[in-house]
Amino acid sequence: MEVQNLESTKARQAMGTKGLSSRDRVRVTNDYFQKIYRRLSLITVLIPFIGTVFAIALLWYVPIGAVEVGLLVGMYALTILGVEVGFHRLFSHRAFETTTPVRVALAILGSMAAQGGVTFWVAHHRCHHQYTDLPNDPHSPHLHGEGIRGRLRGLWHSHLGWVLKGEIPNSMLFAKDMLRDPAIAKVNQWQQYWVILGLVIPAVIDGLISRTWMGVLLGLLWGGLVRVFLGQQVINATNSLCHVYGSRPFKSGDRSTNNLWLAIPSFGQSLHNNHHAFPSSAIVGLKWWQIDPGNWVVWILKATGLAWNVKMPSESQMEAKRAV
Template identity: 40%
Template sequence: MQAGTAPTVAPERPAHEVSATRGGERQGPAERIALALFIGVPFLALLAAVPVAWGWGIGWTDLAIAAVMYFVTCHGITVGYHRYFTHGSFKANRALRIALAVAGSLAVEGPLVRWVADHRKHHRFSDKEGDPHSPWRYGESLPALMKGLWWAHMGWLFDEEQTPQQKYAPDLVADPAIRRISRLFWLWTALSVLIPPLAGGLITLSWQGALTAFFWGSLVRIALLHHVTWSINSICHAIGARPFRSRDRSGNVWWLAVLSCGESWHNLHHADPTSARHGVLRGQIDSSARVIRWCERLGWASDVRWPQAERIDARRAG
């Protein structure tokens, strides 16, 4: 089914599958409170940890290392794993292709081929039976939503069922270089963890600098990026504005835009999955689209699928 085409709901479909089509319904007060707690508490705890540790367990060097590693690996996921390898939003020369594969692998979100296969399956069955991580999996009641949010956020990662890679990512399986990078995921994980303490130790010339850089630049950075990425699966399929027509409950969550490098403009993405830009409306920050634009100007990327005004207007809700 093409993006933007309304699905037909049959009476016998499972409850969580039917619920995915009711994009116009509003959450009740209890649901909104539960969502606010689910979303806000972890981020508030992380923010509270920074001033507590300042001057003792964190400094400007740690923040700089963590920020650089965060946005390099975040764009490795958003530009590389997602917009390029999964959806083919642009073509990349060989050097950029390899660089994006490695940068995405440094995010420690799983081997490239597996990640792409899972995400392509998600788009095929978005918020319906077969979706690996829909928050509406168990229904629409408050207990079902809380259980579904947990499942969509990280519970699905522990599911024994594996997406068949040959079926959903045959192009990557057939590429020897990409297959090799995917199989070396353990190496990229080790490098991602070791680069920050190495940088911190060399900059400060101290073991203390290496230790704090390891904590903030490795552990906290990886954890934050994971939860931001998982929030696209959970939060952005539970709440958010829906200015565009899609066949699921994907929404735009503005306050995740910077940390997600533009991925939280999720409604347009599901309305037009191959678009290289997700934040297409005025004021929507999308740093991943900016990186793609730079690569295009440098001659590293070509045939970029930039959104056209007519195509955007055709997908507007209502």
Template identity: 40%
Template sequence: MTSSSDVIEEAPMANGTPYPSATLGGEQKGSIEQITLLLFIVVPFLALVAAVPLAWGWGVSWLDLGLLVFFYFLGCHGITIGFHRYFTHGSFKAKRPLRIALAIMGSLAVEGPLVRWVADHRRHHKFSDAQGDPHSPWRFGETVPALMKGLWWAHIGWMFDEEQTPQDKYAPDLVKDPAIRAISRQFVYWTVVSLLLPPLIGGLVTMSWWGAFTALFWGSLVRVALLHHVTWSINSICHAVGKRPFKSRDRSGNVWWLAVLSCGESWHNLHHADPTSARHGVMRGQIDSSARFIRVFELLGWAYDVRWPSRSRIDSRRTTGDDGSRSRKAGAEAA
């Protein structure tokens, strides 16, 4: 989370004049922002922990479950299709309405301002699992204690680092877009919308405050916590374990059991082998719902110039052998 007073230094325009208040989320995290971030990690996590005994003791209504699932996958696809494959890597081009919709959908995931998210991820790819990577689990070494510390850092710890990625350096294209810059600056607003929509719907459907409360618990708090930890697992787990059938210069791996919940992002080895590919799950049986939606957008004419991976492109990135043993060795040497 960020404070509206935290903005990056004004990025210069082509004619030398600065962009006004480029984006919410600057290059230094203040104490207020760090405290707010802590609350947005701890409170939903406590709700996630409490969800198990509550569901066992009192159950969960179909309405609450439906709100959780709907808003989870709305935000998840906003991150995977919008923030990640579109805004960060340019896996396809989008017409203006889809571009705006993806920016808002991703913001509803409550994972930080759009421009900051993109800048961090582009920096991650530039230095993946090497010095300069903002969230590599191999940051502290390869011993078991060092890896345990690194997994914590990659999963959550890095977000409390005061030093932030320069957004005018890593995401100048987004800083220059007035609409995208505005949505990024409005992150607090979209967070409020994301948290209040489920209880509003739950209260109206049940016509009760209790219905609003349970919808807030399941559709907002539990949903946000689950989505956060699944997304963060791509940074931590998918850079520590998993099969590596494709050549990459880091330790990114495919973790199959995260595929559905991550909307296809956990086929992470192919992504790092071919970052601009619109599809990450390219092998038989690899579920990638984000790629399916991109295909639908393409058929509807909303998306175009989609970078689908060709067979020759996929084969050129394969390692020798399907077990990924050679790529694990290559990843270790690269790190």
């Protein structure tokens, strides 16, 4: 899906949603579904947070070892890879093409991050691009008043408030291709089971290695709940911090920024101004010194013949959008 340019976005925004059919509205307005989603969102946010607090408190009694650190880093890398390379670059922006097994694997890994199913994530993200920093953007930090209070309210909303608000993007408008893809639709249908599997795998691995129930608990905590909590904060920081603080080397028509210090944990997603300037690019690190782990994964897939039609902007396209 190609996102509209700023002018067409503003024109559509000025029109609002009056006169649109229910399937063309930006969000689902069913109160029952919104109530269910708010409850699920609270559970998805609260349980990893409680698990992280418990894991930290448990350090006073049971220190973690190399196995727990390895599970935390390994599971984090795999699931954020699924979010950034899969949910974001492949499914949301069609920045490259790949085989069905790779698509399914990326969709499952992204689902394990507990940031919503692939269809929900894609619909939200495409809505964000179509209305970036304008009304109808689901998580802009710039629509909540002026001054320090308005800035703080905006940062809270863009980081976590939007998740808890219970708004459901219209998948028939923003992610119809996901609904029509049989393999991805099946992965999406099993979303809750992939989240559970992402918690069970590190618990089982640690339990088998340590041969203790304490190992099972530590694996669940560090490779599961702490990993989910950290992943949520890093990706949400792109919505909040990366629309307020950082550099803007390109004219993107919005207030997206680059933040190098988040580049590694976000797999390159924090190079957000680059991304908003060239949303269909599979490569976000456009300079040699911009760290983009997602780029490394895409190029490995391309080198092994598992990815093709990898999109990236030309030098002339980058020069045309370079900020003065």
